[in-house]
Amino acid sequence: MPPLLKIRSEREQMSAIERRIADFILDNAHLLRDYSSQQLANALDISQSSVVKFSQKLGFKGYPDLKYSIGEAVARAGNGQAEAAPAPPADSDYARHATDLHRAKLEAEEETRLVNPQETVEAIVGLLDAAPKVFVYGLGDDGLYAREFAMRLSLLGILTVHHADPVLMMANLSAARPGDVMLVFSEFGRLPQLWQLSRQFQEGGGRVVSITRHTSNPLRAHADAALAICAHAQAPHMAQLLYRSSLQYLLDFVFVLLCHANPDRYRQLGVNQERIQHLIDN
Numbered sequence: 239m240p241p242l243l244k245i246r247s248e249r250e251q252m253s254a255i256e257r258r259i260a261d262f263i264l265d266n267a268h269l270l271r272d273y274s275s276q277q278l279a280n281a282l283d284i285s286q287s288s289v290v291k292f293s294q295k296l297g298f299k300g301y302p303d304l305k306y307s308i309g310e311a312v313a314r315a316g317n318g319q320a321e322a323a324p325a326p327p328a329d330s331d332y333a334r335h336a337t338d339l340h341r342a343k344l345e346a347e348e349e350t351r352l353v354n355p356q357e358t359v360e361a362i363v364g365l366l367d368a369a370p371k372v373f374v375y376g377l378g379d380d381g382l383y384a385r386e387f388a389m390r391l392s393l394l395g396i397l398t399v400h401h402a403d404p405v406l407m408m409a410n411l412s413a414a415r416p417g418d419v420m421l422v423f424s425e426f427g428r429l430p431q432l433w434q435l436s437r438q439f440q441e442g443g444g445r446v447v448s449i450t451r452h453t454s455n456p457l458r459a460h461a462d463a464a465l466a467i468c469a470h471a472q473a474p475h476m477a478q479l480l481y482r483s484s485l486q487y488l489l490d491f492v493f494v495l496l497c498h499a500n501p502d503r504y505r506q507l508g509v510n511q512e513r514i515q516h517l518i519d520n
Contacts, residue, residue, distance in 0.1 A: 239352055240311050241296070241298075241304065241307045241308045241311055242263075242264060242267060242308065242311060243345075243348070243349050243352060244296055244297075245260045245263060245264060245296065246260075246264065246349060246468065246470055247349060247352055247353040247452065247468065248260075248296070249261075250452060250453055250454050255284055255288055255292075256288075256292050256295070258282050258284070259278070259282060259284070259288070259289060259292045260292075262278070262281065262282060263308065267308055267311075267312050268312050270305050270308050270309065270312075271305065271309050273305070274301075275289045275290060275300075275301040275302075278301075289301050339476075339479070342471065342476065342480055343479075343480060343483045343484075346468055346469050346470070346480040346481075346483060346484045347483060347484050347487040349468040349470075349484075350452075350466070350467055350468045350469075350484040350487060350488055351487075351488075351491075353452050353466050353468055354465055354466055354488065358463065358464075358465075359465070359491070359492065359495065360495070361463060362447055362463050362465065362492065363492060363495045363496055363499055364499070365419050365445055365447065365463065366391070366396065366419055366492075366496060367396075367496060367499050367500050367503065368417070369396070369417060369418055369419040369445075370397065370415060370417055370418055371397045371398070371399060371413070371414070371415070371418045371419075372388075372391055372396055372397070372398050372399070372418070372419050372420070372421065373398075373399045373400075373407070373410070373411070373414065373418065373419070373420040373421070373439065373444075374387060374388040374391070374398060374399070374400040374420075374421045374423075375400070375401060375402075375404075375407050375420065375421070375422050375423065375432075375435060376402065376422070376423030376424065377402065377404070377424070377429065377432075379425070379482075380423035380424055380425060380449075381402040381423070383423055383482075383485055383486070383489065384400065384402070384421070384423040385400060385402070386489075387421070387489050387493075388400035390489075390493050391496075392510075393506075393507050393510045393511065394496060394497070394500075394503040394504075394506055394507050395502070395503055395506035395507075395510070396503070399413070404431045404435065407435060408434075408435060408438070411435070411438055411439055411442065414439055414442045414443075414444050415442070415443065415444075416442070416443030416444070417443070417444075417445075418439075418442075418443075418444045418445070419444065419445050419446075419447060420435075420436065420439045420444055420445070420446050420447070421447050421449060422435070422436055422446060422447070422448050422449065422457060422461070423449045424448070424449070424450050424455075424457050425450060425451055425467075425481060426450065426451060426453070426455060427448060427450035427451070427453075427455030427456060427457030427458050428455055428456060428457070429457075432457050433456055433457065433460065436448075436457065436460060436461065437460070440462070445462040445463070446460075446461045446462050446463075447461060447462065447463045447464065447465065448461035448463075448464045448465070449464075449465045449467070449485070449488075450464070450465075450466065450467065451466070451467050451468075451469065451481065452466035452467060452468045465488055465492075467481055467484045467485050467488060468484055469481035469483075469484050
């Protein structure tokens with residue numbers, strides 16, 4: 239895994255001092271070559287040993303190894319930008335915004351793939367495939383993605399219960415049985431009503447899968463399984479766009495795995511698509 243992606247992906251599990259080091263490196267990666275371990279420690283008012291331990295915890299032999307790896311990554315990115323054909327002056331902002339958005343989406347989607355281990359994703363696919371019923375819930379923007387994914391699950395022949403109203407969803411939980419699965423979409427995972435729904439669902443023997451940002455949050459902490467979305471950007475509008483892009487990528491990947499995990503479900507998808515097309519044509 240590239241060093242900067244590794245630092246971002248592990249930041250939420252770091253101690254307070256380690257997060258300070260991580261944030262400094264992420265914000266100043268292009269300047270890191272000019273910092274010795276002692277200079278970095280002085281800049282953050284911490285001990286030099288903390289910098290060394292931070293590097294080793296990430297899997298590097300020491301700080302020089304970490305600095306060299308980051309320097310190579312920055313140089314590769316710089317070379318990639320330098321090789322791009324310059325856009326005409328009149329279109330420079332247009333081309334720059336297009337290139338920056340494309341690159342940022344690719345990086346966010348790649349980071350999202352890396353922070354969701356194969357065994358975790360495959361276990362969630364197994365839960366969905368075996369569940370008698372799947373409850374899907376999300377509010378606001380999260381509700382849009384919840385609704386679309388619920389429709390996809392239905393096309394695979396999975397009995398799906400979807401609501402964007404917490405009262406209606408709470409009422410439907412009376413139909414939940416052991417083995418059922420509940421997908422809870424929440425970007426930040428902090429809404430109290432989500433905890434109440436999840437807790438009641440688990441008390442009935444159901445399994446909760448949270449879909450949130452790759453941060454420490456109550457919903458993710460109490461879920462039986464979790465999918466994490468990475469979307470790092472200083473500009474608020476970019477952070478939101480990257481979250482949506484990475485979320486869509488991860489949901490698409492889970493859907494593809496579901497299609498290949500069970501031939502019967504794949505055949506049912508084809509049958510349902512034919513029925514929908516026939517309905518549209520007539």
